[in-house]
Amino acid sequence: xxxxxxxxxxxxxxxxxxxRLRALxxxxxxxxxxxALGVVGESGSGKxxxxxxxxxxxxxTRGSVSWLGRxxxxxxxxxxxxxxxxxxxxxxxxxxxxxxxxxxxxAVAEPLIVHSPELTRAARQRAVAQILERVGLAxxxxxxxxxxxxxxxxxxxxxxxxxxxxxxxxxxxxPLSALDVSVQAQIVNLLRDFQREQGTALLLISHNxxxxxxxxxxxxxxxxxxxxxxxxxxxxxxxxxxPYTQLLLxxxxxxxxxxxxxxxxxxxxxxxxxxxxxxxxxxxxxxALGRCADGVPELLADDxxxxxxxxxxxxxxxxxxxxVTAPSPAx
Amino acid sequence: MIGIRRWFPGHPAARTSLCLLAAIALLAxxxxxxxxxxFDDLDWARIASAPGGEGQHWxxxxxxxxxxxxxxxxxxxxxxxxxLLATLVSLLIGVTWGAIAGFAGGRVEALMMRIVDxxxxxxxxxxxxxxxVTLGRTPSTLFVAIGAxxxxxxxxxxxxxxxxxxxxxxxxxxxxxxxPTWRILVRHILPNLAGAVLVYATLTVPGMILIESFxxxxxxxxxxxxxxxxxxxxxxxxEMEAAPWMLLVPCSFLVAIVLALGFVGDGxxxxxxxxxx
Amino acid sequence: xxxxxxxxxxxxxxxxxxxxxxxxxxxxxxxLSLGRGRRLGLVGESGAGKTQLALAxxxxxxxAAVVGGSVRLDGEExxxxxxxxxxxxxxxxxxxxxxxxxxxxTPHLTVGTQLVETARxxxxxxxxxxxxxARQLLERVQVPDPxxxxxxxxxxxxxxxxxxxxIAxxxxxxxxxxxxxxxxxxxxxxxxxxxxxxxRELNAELGTALLLVSHDxxxxxxxxxxxxxxxxxxxxxxxxxAAVLEVPAHPYTAALAGASPRLDAPAEAPLAAIxxxxxxxxxxxxxxxxxxxxxxxxxxxxVEAPLLRSGRPGGGAVACHYPLAGxxxx
Numbered sequence: 001x002x003x004x005x006x007x008x009x010x011x012x013x014x015x016x017x018x019x020r021l022r023a024l025x026x027x028x029x030x031x032x033x034x035x036a037l038g039v040v041g042e043s044g045s046g047k048x049x050x051x052x053x054x055x056x057x058x059x060x061t062r063g064s065v066s067w068l069g070r071x072x073x074x075x076x077x078x079x080x081x082x083x084x085x086x087x088x089x090x091x092x093x094x095x096x097x098x099x100x101x102x103x104x105x106x107a108v109a110e111p112l113i114v115h116s117p118e119l120t121r122a123a124r125q126r127a128v129a130q131i132l133e134r135v136g137l138a139x140x141x142x143x144x145x146x147x148x149x150x151x152x153x154x155x156x157x158x159x160x161x162x163x164x165x166x167x168x169x170x171x172x173x174x175p176l177s178a179l180d181v182s183v184q185a186q187i188v189n190l191l192r193d194f195q196r197e198q199g200t201a202l203l204l205i206s207h208n209x210x211x212x213x214x215x216x217x218x219x220x221x222x223x224x225x226x227x228x229x230x231x232x233x234x235x236x237x238x239x240x241x242x243p244y245t246q247l248l249l250x251x252x253x254x255x256x257x258x259x260x261x262x263x264x265x266x267x268x269x270x271x272x273x274x275x276x277x278x279x280x281x282x283x284x285x286x287x288a289l290g291r292c293a294d295g296v297p298e299l300l301a302d303d304x305x306x307x308x309x310x311x312x313x314x315x316x317x318x319x320x321x322x323x324v325t326a327p328s329p330a331x
Numbered sequence: 332m333i334g335i336r337r338w339f340p341g342h343p344a345a346r347t348s349l350c351l352l353a354a355i356a357l358l359a360x361x362x363x364x365x366x367x368x369x370f371d372d373l374d375w376a377r378i379a380s381a382p383g384g385e386g387q388h389w390x391x392x393x394x395x396x397x398x399x400x401x402x403x404x405x406x407x408x409x410x411x412x413x414x415l416l417a418t419l420v421s422l423l424i425g426v427t428w429g430a431i432a433g434f435a436g437g438r439v440e441a442l443m444m445r446i447v448d449x450x451x452x453x454x455x456x457x458x459x460x461x462x463x464v465t466l467g468r469t470p471s472t473l474f475v476a477i478g479a480x481x482x483x484x485x486x487x488x489x490x491x492x493x494x495x496x497x498x499x500x501x502x503x504x505x506x507x508x509x510x511p512t513w514r515i516l517v518r519h520i521l522p523n524l525a526g527a528v529l530v531y532a533t534l535t536v537p538g539m540i541l542i543e544s545f546x547x548x549x550x551x552x553x554x555x556x557x558x559x560x561x562x563x564x565x566x567x568x569x570e571m572e573a574a575p576w577m578l579l580v581p582c583s584f585l586v587a588i589v590l591a592l593g594f595v596g597d598g599x600x601x602x603x604x605x606x607x608x
Numbered sequence: 609x610x611x612x613x614x615x616x617x618x619x620x621x622x623x624x625x626x627x628x629x630x631x632x633x634x635x636x637x638x639x640l641s642l643g644r645g646r647r648l649g650l651v652g653e654s655g656a657g658k659t660q661l662a663l664a665x666x667x668x669x670x671x672a673a674v675v676g677g678s679v680r681l682d683g684e685e686x687x688x689x690x691x692x693x694x695x696x697x698x699x700x701x702x703x704x705x706x707x708x709x710x711x712x713x714t715p716h717l718t719v720g721t722q723l724v725e726t727a728r729x730x731x732x733x734x735x736x737x738x739x740x741x742a743r744q745l746l747e748r749v750q751v752p753d754p755x756x757x758x759x760x761x762x763x764x765x766x767x768x769x770x771x772x773x774x775i776a777x778x779x780x781x782x783x784x785x786x787x788x789x790x791x792x793x794x795x796x797x798x799x800x801x802x803x804x805x806x807x808r809e810l811n812a813e814l815g816t817a818l819l820l821v822s823h824d825x826x827x828x829x830x831x832x833x834x835x836x837x838x839x840x841x842x843x844x845x846x847x848x849x850a851a852v853l854e855v856p857a858h859p860y861t862a863a864l865a866g867a868s869p870r871l872d873a874p875a876e877a878p879l880a881a882i883x884x885x886x887x888x889x890x891x892x893x894x895x896x897x898x899x900x901x902x903x904x905x906x907x908x909x910x911v912e913a914p915l916l917r918s919g920r921p922g923g924g925a926v927a928c929h930y931p932l933a934g935x936x937x938x
Contacts, residue, residue: 043767055507057507084507085509096499096501099505099523100501101523110508111509114508114510114514115509152885153885161504180653181653182653182885184867185879186882186883189881192878207796210868213869214869214877214878214879248798250801251800253824253826253827254869254871255826255870256872257871257872267798268769268798269798
């Protein structure tokens with residue numbers, strides 16, 4: 001079955017005042033129909049750039065992205081516009097992603113106006129009312145402006161706007177970071193419901209590993225623009241193969257367990273302007289050896305589709321001397 | 332007028348200014364009808380007489396015996412009309428220019444704004460003198476002279492606003508959701524510019540009036556016997572020591588109008604920004 | 609929590625901001641105690657008033673705020689103290705770590721200058737001695753290569769290092785109490801781990817008490833011995849962190865714990881979301897602030913505001929007419 005989204009060797013480079021910044025380097029993965037893929041990383045990982053490159057808000061320097069087999073990056077503007085009906089987005093700051101001069105109803109209706117001009121006004125209003133109810137917004141809120149509403153309500157409206165055209169894939173760029181914990185839970189449940197009921201695929205960009213685990217069946221871990229690990233949820237969380245994934249899982253504050261003391265020596269993400277040679281993670285890796293500086297480790301997958309970019313992954317998991325076994329949160 | 336308290340909540344200066352402007356406009360239109368004099372009538376008996384009253388010269392007369400009340404109000408009409416018209420033209424050109432430049436970005440923006448910079452750097456007085464020499468001292472010269480510079484600052488202001496809007500997340504969302512560029516400009520960029528544009532426009536009107544006054548003061552603008560605040564002030568300046576009222580009267584009107592427009596602009600800005608509500 | 613007066617005793621603290629039409633009550637009568645050398649986590653969502661409470665202690669609220677109640681540091685009443693007295697207390701007795709290291713550091717002064725300035729403002733150290741103390745402190749907060757860092761500007765440092773510098777500035781005059789307002793919210797999770805470990809070490813080595821304000825239950829669970837849960841300006845529950853989070857007595861605490869995704873819970877389960885949202889600031893509340901969203905609310909809850917009553921199983925106090933029976937989170 002053709003994957004919805006197929007990314008191959010994607011690279012994005014920026015020219016800034018401080019030099020060349022390679023935000024993404026050689027990233028490749030698939031997103032299947034109705035699948036939820038989580039992209040996890042810290043600052044400088046390139047995860048937001050990935051979202052913007054796929055949406056063509058930012059030009060890609062290298063690589064390809066195909067949508068149902070068609071080239072997305074080289075597509076003509078007219079075709080791209082039509083495609084945007086099926087490929088929508090939810091951004092991080094709910095208040096900023098809505099036009100302050102549009103009422104919720106107008107904002108949510110806009111994709112329909114653009115993509116389904118044949119709809120009568122009445123039909124459009126019905127669709128808007130329906131989806132507002134679906135996301136849990138009272139009808140009286142439809143005529144309000146974003147600044148009159150809470151972050152959670154605005155994010156629901158943004159989701160409604162993204163879902164009203166029944167898209168095949170929604171790119172969610174840190175949709176929860178600006179929200180309170182109790183509201184995050186509501187939005188997570190909402191996204192999960194949409195995914196199940198409408199069969200919408202999700203590309204969820206987040207720094208929060210615990211949340212990603214609730215929504216996504218596969219997870220991609222990025223560091224300094226490169227993929228460290230990519231795999232199905234259960235094995236990735238239970239037995240992470242890349243030292244960076246292990247580190248992330250150790251450091252995530254979560255109820256129900258004490259943080260291993262080793263996590264304290266985690267250091268800082270390296271600067272994306274001067275990435276280390278060879279494996280970009282080697283400067284923070286507790287298992288780094290001399291040869292980690294020599295070349296970029298290839299992303300190698302096993303039969304189950306679990307891929308790692310680490311020379312030592314195999315030997316570390318096999319319990320070679322000097323290995324620190326990863327803590328195993330149950331999944 | 333009864334509901335005027337609602338118009339600019341919390342902005343007494345704007346309310347007062349609006350009333351003042353309305354009063355001046357009303358006076359400019361209806362006032363001359365109250366006086367027996369016309370703007371070019373010469374009253375030989377009362378040359379350069381002080382304001383006060385004899386012969387119903389409420390603001391006095393000028394060097395040629397013309398009634399200053401009627402002439403000043405005529406001047407207010409002319410100056411306001413030119414100010415408003417010039418502002419409208421500069422608004423149309425400037426907003427279009429700035430919005431397109433700001434939203435397009437890149438080389439298009441750079442090119443468009445360099446053109447603005449070139450116009451800005453023209454030495455204005457020389458430019459006007461050249462125009463006057465080639466086109467003569469006609470009203471159209473005046474319009475071209477003012478129009479050539481009026482839109483420049485508006486374009487700069489709008490460009491900056493449009494550029495910052497371009498980076499806002501709701502514009503990225505609109506692009507990502509497939510909204511066509513023309514629609515983004517018309518429905519998303521322009522309405523969000525409206526506040527800044529309207530405020531700047533109300534500040535441009537006094538600017539236009541001042542330019543016109545300056546040009547008329549130099550003798551390049553509105554010509555005798557027509558009156559504008561500028562040429563009235565020019566004549567008044569010449570008589571400053573002997574007959575100060577000839578300068579003070581048109582000057583006070585100009586100051587009042589310019590200040591009032593400024594306050595109204597402030598009030599409008601607060602009114603139009605939905606977050607300020 | 610100990611019965612003798614602790615380092616910090618807060619009684620009936622109320623913070624109000626008078627407004628155009630009505631005043632906004634940010635903190636509504638809070639009692640809190642912090643023992644010497646203890647670590648207390650103040651938890652709540654946005655609008656709970658926890659930052660206002662933290663700022664009220666060293667008198668850092670804007671002038672328009674109306675503050676009532678009592679805040680005693682080592683027996684000395686801080687509310688209503690003179691400006692000069694407060695200035696000497698800040699830094700020497702109370703250190704404050706702000707949320708965003710980017711904006712809390714002066715961009716045009718070097719790290720060294722800012723540290724030395726603070727040190728000299730509170731002690732009689734000469735310039736040389738102060739600089740040496742600054743370097744030592746940077747070492748203590750685990751800033752690599754401290755001698756070089758002293759001469760660097762804030763923008764040359766990474767987020768984690770900036771936060772360590774902020775902590776050093778807060779500690780350099782040797783305070784008894786460190787108040788940290790969301791110190792790790794703006795940081796990556798791997799960097800956060802280091803900063804939290806640092807707080808723990810400093811508390812152990814220096815004996816400085818810690819009041820940590822956070823919206824993240826897990827962070828508080830990890831670092832703090834005691835926890836206090838705030839909602840709409842009121843304290844709903846407090847007690848030993850482990851006890852409160854394992855077996856919460858207040859429905860809000862239980863709901864908050866349920867809404868945070870745990871790595872040891874089944875991945876497919878939906879998160880236990882709390883319906884609705886926190887009350888708008890400035891809303892007048894009769895009865896329990898949480899009642900509109902509480903699954904256990906009864907008529908009494910809407911009418912009568914529950915008082916904070918001790919006797920919570922496992923230690924501490926809870927403000928609820930119908931506290932959870934201690935059978936674990938729902």
